[in-house]
Structure formats: structure tokens, C-alpha cells
Amino acid sequence: MSSITLGQTLSSVTVRGAARIDAISAQAAKPSGSNWDHGGSGGKEYVLTLGSGEYINSMEIHWAKKGTHTRVFYLKFVSNKGNSVSAGTKTANSATVKAPKGFQLGGFYGRAASAVDQLGAIWTRRGAKPALLTDRMGTGWYGKRIRNWVGPTIGSNSDTACYRQTEPYNSSKLCPAGYTPLGDSCIAQCPLAYPVKCYLECIPQNDDCALEIIQKSVAVVAAVFNVATAGIFGAIFSTYKHARRYFFCGANVVGVIRSLVYYIRFQQTTAPQGAVEEILAVAYQSDVVAVDLPVAICHCLGIHVPPTLQFTGIVMMIVENIVKQVIINGDEILSSGQNVYKLLSNVSAVNSSHTSVDELQDLMDTKSTCGYQLKRLTDHVILSVNNIRNTTPRAKIDDIRVQISNSRLVQKDIPAATNNCMNELLSYKTKQAAFETRDLLRKTFGVIIEQLITTATTNMGKFVAMEQYFIEVSNLGLTMLAGLDPTRIIWLASQFIQPTCGPTSFIGEIDDGSLYDALGLKTVDEAFVGSYGAWKKKGDGMVNIIFKSIDTKDVTVLIHSGGDKIAEVDVNAGKTVAWNSTVAKLQDNVLYLDRWRPNIIGLKGSGGGSLKLWVPRSSKGGHLTMHVMINVS
Structure with missing residues (x-):
């Protein structure tokens, strides 16, 4: 199926x-x-x-x-x-x-x-149109948006078990998204790769908790996130200091110009065309001009990015000149690396060398936008955390963690930008490898966010040298990401990611598709093989599961959400039984089915197979229909 x-x-x-x-x-x-x-x-x-x-x-x-x-x-x-x-x-x-x-x-x-x-x-x-991963699903600031699906790789386990991550409550006794209360702290819900809860551990699909208690994991044993990911900013910053400033400056500006050209064209096609000054006024209302271009120019000039985003006169003068040139000569500027450096030279942002021109041309020839999307996203991650610290200076780490985990940045922006790298990844990778790369990029952002939240604190939970810290990380901004095409981004991400057992995150809202493609439906062994269904992003908010038995014995299906049992459904031999819930109750969790069937002496036991899939959130209601086959096994 x-x-x-x-x-x-x-x-x-x-x-x-x-x-x-x-x-x-x-x-x-x-x-x-x-x-x-x-x-x-x-x-x-x-x-x-x-x-x-x-x-x-x-x-x-x-x-x-x-x-x-x-x-x-x-x-x-x-x-x-x-x-x-x-x-x-x-x-x-x-x-x-x-x-x-x-x-x-x-x-x-x-x-x-x-x-x-x-x-x-x-x-x-006959004549049904399949939903394809690369179907156009609208547009964003980066251009074409493709389908966001869970895919086949995020649910793959790399070890036999993992310890569940724990975090403290925030000031209001709330847990971050993906965590549930446990005594005096919050504990991670079991992720898609390890969907079976086993006390303080999570184990893979179809595994047995009793057997796992005997054997502990090796690679996923890091229960404290910072231990596994310590030094990410130090490692990147060390690399950045030795990078060629001109090349990364040009690569950053190319990304901004591409985004700005797209934004201006969108405005011109949805509103009457005006004079340069009128279009300039429209452009200044976008984040591209208000944030991205000034940050890029600061990187080019080698000056600090102010935490308050109040840029100096020279920076804004350069920004205004670049925006005017893009309005008039956008396509011509992007026609060659030499033209980009001419623009930057004329506005006093950089002096180029022959080598850096050639390198920038090579990057532009690949038509790569993935690196710039990720760099822009990283800037916004840094600024978002900084903004929370500035507006709520007395907020504790745990308050910031809860607020960020429920923000648009985590719920929508990071999933969307990382998913659209798939367009480039699929041009030279198999679908399986492209999904693996996308999932790794999402984990990288998890590391970055966690360290931004925690690094500027003492053991007493108080912030130290906040302004200096954010000047440093804002100027870093993962600038070198903009100069990387996807062939090298995977290397960068792999340097900093260690497997941990936090909740499944950065999946975002999922577009329409079959349950295998869209929600990562996977069956193990024969109990549920042949099950199928579909997910729709727009719907009535219902989850409808239809159990159809072709078994010769009566069975009981246990339904788990986020590792916790939420229902038992009795399905008699040869019968069809329906079970209903809502997207709101099950969203952002793994739905896991296990079957209990009588053995030769009539005692019911588990085994014989299992089924899992991800239930996403949807701002449009959503609808999930799944036909679950109950087989002899």
C-alpha cells in the first residue's frame, strides 16, 4: 500500500x-x-x-x-x-x-x-492526481514553497533507546512545547524515532520495555542538552574568524538582493507601479530592508550589530543606495558576481579581490538560496531571543524557553525555511538523503536556540554581560551559512549535532498527502500492514480511525499519544470498528498503535506488530482519516 x-x-x-x-x-x-x-x-x-x-x-x-x-x-x-x-x-x-x-x-x-x-x-x-513533494504550495519571502511533509527519515532510530530530556518549569509552572509535567520538572514526550515510553527512557517502535530495562543506550545517553552540544558558537566563530570576509559579504548581499527583488516584484504585480521613491517606501516596510540588509552590511563593514537594531547613519545610507539600485537594476546586478562587487564597492561596503569574485560567481551559478535562507533565519532566531530578554529583563531561562518553544519562529518559520532547502537537495540527492539532510538542519536550529537561551547565564540563573554577549552572537549570525550551498551545509550541521531524546520539533504544519508521505506512517511486522489513509491541512479538525479486521480472533488495540495510553479499542474478528478524536487533542504528538491478541491458551499479549505516525497541528483545522487493517499475526 x-x-x-x-x-x-x-x-x-x-x-x-x-x-x-x-x-x-x-x-x-x-x-x-x-x-x-x-x-x-x-x-x-x-x-x-x-x-x-x-x-x-x-x-x-x-x-x-x-x-x-x-x-x-x-x-x-x-x-x-x-x-x-x-x-x-x-x-x-x-x-x-x-x-x-x-x-x-x-x-x-x-x-x-x-x-x-x-x-x-x-x-x-482513474485520473486521480498524486500529491507530489515538489508541488507548488504558495510563496514566501524566499520564493516558491513546496509541500512540507514529515517524510521517512525523522522516525528512524539511531540507537536502542534514549533517556528523556528534562527541563524545569517556568515561573508559571508551565512546560515548554513537547514536554509534560513529571514531579518537580518537565520531561520530554517520546519522539517519533523512539515512540514507546519506558519509564524515563524512550525505545524504538515495536520494542519491549521490559527487555530494554536490562540494556541501556550508548550513543543517546546524554540527558543534559548542553553537554552534548557544548561549544557550538565557539566552534563556528572560530571558523568564521578565518573565513574570507569579502566572499561571505557578497554571498550575504546576494541572498538579500534576491529576496528584495522578489518582494518588490510581488508589490508591483499586486499594486500600481510607482516612482522609485514610492517603491522605496514600500520596500522599507519589509524585514528584508529593516533587518536583513543592515545586518549584512554590518558584516561587510566589520562593525557590531547593535542589540536594539538601531543602525548607524553610514549603514543606513549604504542600505538606501543598495535598495535604490535593486529597484532600478535588480536583474542586472544578479547577472554576475563582478556586478555584485561593483555595487558594494560603489556604496563603500567592500573592496573585492579576483579570488573572491570567482568564488561568488561559482556560488551564484549554483542558483543556491538554501544557505541564505538558513542564515537569515538564524539572524531572526538571535534577534527573537534578544527581544525577549530586552522586553522582559527579569525573565528566567525557563520562561524564555517556554515562550520561544511556542513562538511562530519555532512553530512555522524554521520548519518552512528548512523544508524549502529540499528543492535544492532533491536536485542531487535521493529523496531519502534529502529528508535526512533537512532533519539534520532542523536539529541544528534546536541546538542554536537552546544555547542562545542558556549561554548568557550564571549558575544562579542571572544574565551576565548581556549586551556584550548579543553583540558577539549578532555579529556572528552564522554569516558563513550564506556562502554555503547545500552540499556543504550538511557538513556544517553534522559537526555540532549529537543524538538526544528531546521531543520531536520543528515539523510545522503539514500539507496534504497520503499518511505514508505526509505524516510518516510506518508499520512493523504484520499486525497492521496494509493500513492507509490521508491527511488534509484544511478540515473539520477530526481524526477518524476505522479498524477493519480480517483476523480470526478478537483483539484489543491500544492507542498511545505522546507515549501515554489514551484509549483501548476492542475489534472483534471480521468486524469494522470506528474510533474518533480531534486534531487539537492529538496534535504535535506521535500516535502509536499496539495490538493485544489471545495466544494459544487464550491469554492476550502484545507483539505481532505496531503502527506509528505524526499528528500535526493545523491553523486550518486539519482532518486525518486512517483505515487500519487488523491482520492475522
């Missing part, structure tokens, strides 16, 4: 059989190269090749016992044009299933080893 793509068509169906069915295969024409083989190598091969506009709309199946096991003995597939393929031997037990109107055969589900034991047809709507 997880490999089915809406809109795909089959080019052929192959059946192998003699006395019974040995194997079944389907070849997809679109997307090309997809092939599904089930069963062994015995029997005679029969192939039906489908022509243009032809599809399978009927399946006849016969079954019987062979020894103590049920086997499929006969199969026949018929197309909408009357062509067919069949193999095997007919029996007394048979059924014919036909596609609903407007549907076609898209794939199979069932059981097979050296022969086919069980088989079902997956019908897909």
Missing part, C-alpha cells in the same frame, strides 16, 4: 501457476520502473500486456486448503477491453471482485512466500 501512487497505470500483469498460483506480478507504466513481485518461481508464466487506455477492472480468485494452510489456486484478470489472463486450477471456493465505477487495479495486498496464500486487489481512481 505504501508504494501505490495515485494516477499510476499498469503496463502488464503476470501470473505464474499450474496446480495452484505460484506468483503474481504487476508492472507500472507510470511512474516507470515500478514493479511488484509476490510469490515464488514455480509454475508457468502468463502475461497480459495492457494497451493505451486499457486497465484491469475485474479479478476472479479461487482458493482451497493444501495441507493445513489455505492457498490461492486460480486467478483471472479481465481488462475494460475484454482481454484477460489466467492461471491455476479452479476450486469450489471462489469470488469475483470488480472495480468500483471510475477505478482501476493499482496493486495487490496479501500473503505470499513460495506460493500465493492470500490476495486482494487495490483499486485506485
